[in-house]
Amino acid sequence: MTEKTVLNATHRALGARMVDFGGWDMPINYGSQIEEHHAVRRDAGMFDVSHMTVIDLHGARVREFLRRLLANSVDKLKAHGKALYACMLNERGGVIDDLIVYFLGDAHYRLVVNAATRAKDLAWIQQQAQAFGVEVKERPEFAMVAVQGPNARAKVIGLLHEADRARIEKLGKFAAAAAQGLHGMPLFVARTGYTGEDGFEIIVPAEHAVALWQALAAVGVAPAGLGARDTLRLEAGMNLYGQDMDETVSPWEANLGWTVALDEGRDFIGRAALEKQRAEGVRRVMVGLVLDEKGVLRHGQKVLTANGEGEILSGSFAPTLEKAVALARIPAGEPGAVRVDIRGRELPVRLVKYPFVRDGKPCDGI
Amino acid sequence: MSEIPGDLKFNKTHEWARVEDGGLVRVGISDHAQAQLGDLVYVELPEIGASVTAGNAAAVVESVKAASDIYSPVSGEVVEVNEALSDKPETINEDAFGEGWIYVVRMSDRAELDQLLDASAYEEVVENEDH
Known part of the structure; x- marks a missing residue:
């Protein structure tokens, strides 16, 4: 059964060419993949990334849990809202998935993981979380829209409640904050992306996603499909899970060594295998x-x-x-x-x- | 989508053939095919003098997302190729039935033309694909 995001009818009304992507019916382009690519490089484009999985983690020991779960160190996250790119490894040092983790509170972190790996990720995270008493809660009620390009931030900020604009304007790279969009819609705005351009990834309650999309279109943000997303991320040198790395590949072999934190005394899953591989030579x-x-x-x-x-x-x-x-x-x-x-x-x-x-x-x- | 010209014959695999004077046949891909492939970025042309066989790969078109073989509608010797596609492969996207032709072949067996679809039969193929 193919899954559909809440924006499916919107894509179809725009004449999108739809394809199956990891079990989701998604737009590959809306006419010209190359024009969509250029729109993001030169101005602003938007992608429906609602197929990605949002997982909230709650518990007093959640930081301790993430120190164990992830090869990158959540101890780098000092301020609320800060984000970190990390790999989740198996005991052999192979990559189960790559993800972004947001630090939202001392007892609350948010993960955004890939769509195609959703089921195995959830199973793995739940299994590991038990020992730490951490609650793992998927948030399927959210949609997600990535707005990317040199003019993307300005266009998004223009749609926010006036009281939030200055604060979101100042949001640093790889950080997120809550803000109010039009009609008071509650948005989670993250200055992250997968294109090599500046911009935001916006998590929005599904019932507001179409209104957000249309408001963005009205200020000149071009709809862009997964085809353009792939060429943009490749030009930006960003890995695609399942294609550039998987469970048989370690971060050393996927140019992800920069995401591995071998900090003193932190026993993350896969660390022993990674250290052995490095000692023996990759x-x-x-x-x-x-x-x-x-x-x-x-x-x-x-x-x-x-x-x-x-x-x-x-x-x-x-x-x-x-x-x-x-x-x-x-x-x-x-x-x-x-x-x-x-x-x-x-x-x-x-x-x-x-x-x-x-x-x-x-x-x-x- | 543009109208399918009535003077063309088609492969089920979306190549068109236009019979010209002196036993020459011009070959390209249909407008439907270019739309399916998306933005074309590279065309591997056959060599002039190469012999091609009906139903076999004679050229390759590559879009951003994939490479696709072009199956020759008829057999014969390649006598002309559309060099302009080397620099402007997007011509196929813009004018698949005209300026976006790929090569011209001197056909060796006229009877092969009877195996091809006419415009209305090809239109049916396209419609069935869309459903």
């Missing part, structure tokens, strides 16, 4: 590739290096760069001249440091 690494010739890098294409074969994880034509880029996993070590096999032809690619694009512009060396 055998696979994730790299960024650019194809300067014509053609498109795609998931599953073979990557040929001096140390053996690797594979493209996420690959696409990058609309901002007008050429193809990819994230690939290859054997560790000096790779030599790297080539990609596209339908039997070996094309040279450049290994680059990514992100490929940040704040609307190609990064140096791309």
